[in-house]
Amino acid sequence: MRLSRKVRLLCAALVPLFGLAACSGGASGGGAAGGGNEPVKITVWSWDGTVEKAVPGFQAANPNIKVEVVNAGSSQDEYKALDNAIQAGSGVPDLVMFEYFAVPYFAIPGKLTDLGEFGAEKLKDDYVPAAWGDVTVNGKVYALPSDYGPSAMFYNAATLKKAGVDKPPATWDEYYEAAKKVRALGGDHYIAQDTGDIFFLLSLIWQAGGRPFKVDGNRVHIDFTDEGTTKAVAFWQKMLDEGLVNTKITAWSDDWNRTLNDGTLATQTMGGWLTSTLPERAPKAAGDFRAALMPQWSEGEKVGAENGGSSFGIPAAARNKEAAFKFLEYFTHGAGLSARVDAGAFVPNRSVLESEAFRNKAVDYFGGQKVGAVLAEASEIVGGGWQYPPFFEWARSIYGDIASPFYTSGKISLAQILEQWKQRCVQYGNEQGFQVD
Numbered sequence: 001m002r003l004s005r006k007v008r009l010l011c012a013a014l015v016p017l018f019g020l021a022a023c024s025g026g027a028s029g030g031g032a033a034g035g036g037n038e039p040v041k042i043t044v045w046s047w048d049g050t051v052e053k054a055v056p057g058f059q060a061a062n063p064n065i066k067v068e069v070v071n072a073g074s075s076q077d078e079y080k081a082l083d084n085a086i087q088a089g090s091g092v093p094d095l096v097m098f099e100y101f102a103v104p105y106f107a108i109p110g111k112l113t114d115l116g117e118f119g120a121e122k123l124k125d126d127y128v129p130a131a132w133g134d135v136t137v138n139g140k141v142y143a144l145p146s147d148y149g150p151s152a153m154f155y156n157a158a159t160l161k162k163a164g165v166d167k168p169p170a171t172w173d174e175y176y177e178a179a180k181k182v183r184a185l186g187g188d189h190y191i192a193q194d195t196g197d198i199f200f201l202l203s204l205i206w207q208a209g210g211r212p213f214k215v216d217g218n219r220v221h222i223d224f225t226d227e228g229t230t231k232a233v234a235f236w237q238k239m240l241d242e243g244l245v246n247t248k249i250t251a252w253s254d255d256w257n258r259t260l261n262d263g264t265l266a267t268q269t270m271g272g273w274l275t276s277t278l279p280e281r282a283p284k285a286a287g288d289f290r291a292a293l294m295p296q297w298s299e300g301e302k303v304g305a306e307n308g309g310s311s312f313g314i315p316a317a318a319r320n321k322e323a324a325f326k327f328l329e330y331f332t333h334g335a336g337l338s339a340r341v342d343a344g345a346f347v348p349n350r351s352v353l354e355s356e357a358f359r360n361k362a363v364d365y366f367g368g369q370k371v372g373a374v375l376a377e378a379s380e381i382v383g384g385g386w387q388y389p390p391f392f393e394w395a396r397s398i399y400g401d402i403a404s405p406f407y408t409s410g411k412i413s414l415a416q417i418l419e420q421w422k423q424r425c426v427q428y429g430n431e432q433g434f435q436v437d
Helices: 052-060 074-089 100-107 120-126 129-134 157-162 172-184 196-208 225-239 254-262 272-276 323-335 335-342 371-380 392-409 414-431
Strands: 040-045 065-070 095-101 144-156 213-216 219-222 267-269 289-293 306-312
Touching: 040 074, 040 323, 052 065, 052 323, 052 335, 065 196, 065 414, 074 100, 074 129, 074 392, 095 100, 095 172, 095 323, 100 129, 100 392, 120 267, 129 144, 129 306, 144 157, 144 272, 144 323, 144 371, 157 172, 157 213, 172 225, 196 225, 196 306, 196 392, 213 306, 219 414, 267 272, 267 323, 289 371, 323 335, 392 414
Parallel strands: 040 065, 040 095
Antiparallel strands: 095 306, 144 267, 144 289, 144 306, 213 219
16 A cells, blocks of 8 residues: 555455665675575565465475565665665675665666566566566666556445446546536545645656656656646646545545545545455445546546556575576466465466456455456556656655645645655755756
């Protein structure tokens, strides 16, 4: 889940089966470890609980390789621990989980292994294009996607019907009109909530064709004035200005759960992984919720965006790279993938997304809807060419501080917030040794 950085999982019911210094410290040696019959132990840092499900099968097939999965903390804690281990030259794990936006941070300074040396390119066609792009930096693949968050709109059909909206909004113009009808119900009824979620705003920008971050090696260009970005920001500004969005309820809070449960929050646009937590957060709304593609900017279009997702890479200082890649391939493509999907992982593998079992499973919580088919399509239509700056982990942490005054007072605009954010990012990025403008 986005703010808490928990695992993005798809409801198991969907699937019945199935700065810039060079890397320092620690020898990379042992590249062939695990390739023969000599015993070897690999350490995997992961906050995704489904990875452990793949361990028994892998060890049975590879008795000479022992796998230890360690939860090194939330993403931020894990990244800090990895940097510390690299600098200390000891304690570097063999395989590490990264959110997609964190891959460039470790790849550009040479802290990750180019997986091309293990033939990772052969796996490319099994991934939806955007997921593969997330782990590719300067033409090289530094991680393999393990879970995915295509943006989708989850809507309470009963609430929309009560407001006189008989079908989910297909365009953002329709969404705007529906928002006014939902608000007319009075009380706490809103079509959406937002208290400064940068990932939601970026998903709107992404879908609208905005590409505010451009990365070329050490050079980073940030621009929030391109046509797509301007269009998306202006639309959401209008929604906020007209009081059509609940700016008091924060996602993942008890109040959020309440509004999902009682139907006063009519829609939530988030990553597909919301299917795993929605039933437990809104059990009273069972049968009312449905999933749909994000509304489109133009009628007849089908373009999507991402909101979350993770991957696994091998640190350049890892000692057992070959064994690590063998396990990585196993749980992202081999029999281990089935074990993870059975446990609820939502993965960007076409072999899963295109399967009849995934697409045709009716889910009771969603009123018998075949939610898998919706999320599979959402995964395929994600717009390409998106990039994150290599220091985005820091950047996202300060966005809330900048945005908070707007959401509490409304005194400045989203465009001004983004401009302030840009200036902070430029200053920080340059201090870290990047060339940012």
